[in-house]
Amino acid sequence: LPAMPPRHSKWPRTVLLAGIALLLVSLVVAAVLASVLTRGKQEMGPRRLKWKDRGTTRNLREVILGRCYSYVAARQPTLGDKDCLKIWESLKQAFIYKTPCNITPEDYQPLMELASHPIPCNKSLFWSKTNDLVHRYTKSNHNFLTLEDTLLGYMADRVSWCGDPSAPGINYESCPKRTECESNPISVFWKMASKMFAEAACGVVQVMLNGSIEAGAFRSSSIFGSIEISNLNPDKVSAVQIWLMHDIGGPQSESCSGHSIKRLKGILEERNFKFTCEENHR
Numbered sequence: 001l002p003a004m005p006p007r008h009s010k011w012p013r014t015v016l017l018a019g020i021a022l023l024l025v026s027l028v029v030a031a032v033l034a035s036v037l038t039r040g041k042q043e044m045g046p047r048r049l050k051w052k053d054r055g056t057t058r059n060l061r062e063v064i065l066g067r068c069y070s071y072v073a074a075r076q077p078t079l080g081d082k083d084c085l086k087i088w089e090s091l092k093q094a095f096i097y098k099t100p101c102n103i104t105p106e107d108y109q110p111l112m113e114l115a116s117h118p119i120p121c122n123k124s125l126f127w128s129k130t131n132d133l134v135h136r137y138t139k140s141n142h143n144f145l146t147l148e149d150t151l152l153g154y155m156a157d158r159v160s161w162c163g164d165p166s167a168p169g170i171n172y173e174s175c176p177k178r179t180e181c182e183s184n185p186i187s188v189f190w191k192m193a194s195k196m197f198a199e200a201a202c203g204v205v206q207v208m209l210n211g212s213i214e215a216g217a218f219r220s221s222s223i224f225g226s227i228e229i230s231n232l233n234p235d236k237v238s239a240v241q242i243w244l245m246h247d248i249g250g251p252q253s254e255s256c257s258g259h260s261i262k263r264l265k266g267i268l269e270e271r272n273f274k275f276t277c278e279e280n281h282r
Contacts, residue, residue: 049174050174051100053180054160055171055172055174056171060159060161063159064155068082068087068151071151079117082115087114087115094110094111095107095185096163096170097163098163100162100181101176101180101181101183103184104183105192108188108189115152115155116152116196117151119202121202122202123143123144123203124145124197124198125144125146125207126146126198126206126207126224128217128219128222128223128224130208130210150197152196156189156190160186162176162185197228202236204238204239205237205239206240206243207224207243209261210247211244211246211252211255212247212251212252212253213253213254214253216253218261229271232271234272238274240273240276241277242261242264242275242276243278244277245279246280255279256277265277
C-alpha cells in the first residue's frame with residue numbers, strides 16, 4: 001500500500017486553495033468574455049448608415065401637430081374638420097421603420113388625401129430659386145398661396161424626417177440627400193405635394209423665377225420644371241404669368257427674352273397655355 005501523507009500535511013489545503021484560485025480565474029475570464037460579446041452586440045445593434053443630410057427633426061410629432069392645429073385654427077378656420085392626429089399618424093406610417101431609400105408615392109397617398117384642401121382660383125403662386133422673396137411676399141400679400149402656404153407645405157416646411165428598420169424606427173442622426181437616392185422620404189413627399197398643388201391650380205397662375213442665376217431662370221430639373229408644369233391642367237388654368245425677379249444690386253443674368261424663358265414659353269404654348277412675362281414685378 002502507498003504511504004499515507006502525514007497527519008499534519010498541508011497537501012489537502014494546497015489543493016483546495018489551487019481549486020479556488022482556478023475557479024476565480026475562470027469566473028473573471030467568463031465575465032470579460034461576456035462583457036466583450038455584449039459590447040459587440042450593442043455596437044452592432046444601433047449602428048446605422050451615415051447619410052449626408054440632417055436627421056429627423058427632434059420632437060417631430062409635436063412640431064407637425066402644433067403646425068397642423070395652428071393652421072386650421074388661425075390660417076384656415078374653414079378647415080376645422082381636419083383631424084390633425086390622423087394626419088400625423090399617416091405621415092409617421094409613411095416612413096417609420098422603413099429603409100429611407102425605398103419610399104414610394106403610395107406610402108404618402110393616405111396623407112395627401114387627409115391633408116388636401118381646395119385652392120381658390122387665381123391664387124396659386126409657383127416659384128423656383130426665390131424661396132425667401134416669394135414667402136416674404138405671400139406673408140404680406142394674402143392674395144396668393146405658395147405650396148408652403150397650404151396645410152401640407154406649412155406642416156413640412158424646413159422639417160426633416162426619415163426612418164430606419166431598427167428601433168426606434170426613426171433616424172435622428174442623418175437622412176439621405178436626393179443625390180444619394182431619389183426615393184428618400186423628403187423628396188417623395190415634396191414631389192407628391194407639388195403634383196397635387198399643380199393639379200389644384202385654376203384661373204391665372206403666377207410663377208416667380210430668379211433672373212440672377214447664371215445657369216438660367218428656368219431649369220427643367222427643378223420641381224417646377226419637372227413636376228408642376230406637366231401637372232397644370234389646361235382646362236382649368238387660363239394663363240401663366242412669369243415674374244422674373246433680379247437680386248437687388250446683383251447680376252441680371254436673364255431677361256424675359258432670355259434663352260431659358262424662351263424655352264419655358266415654348267413648353268407652355270405647346271400645352272395651350274397663354275403666357276406673359278414681367279421683370280421685377282413690384
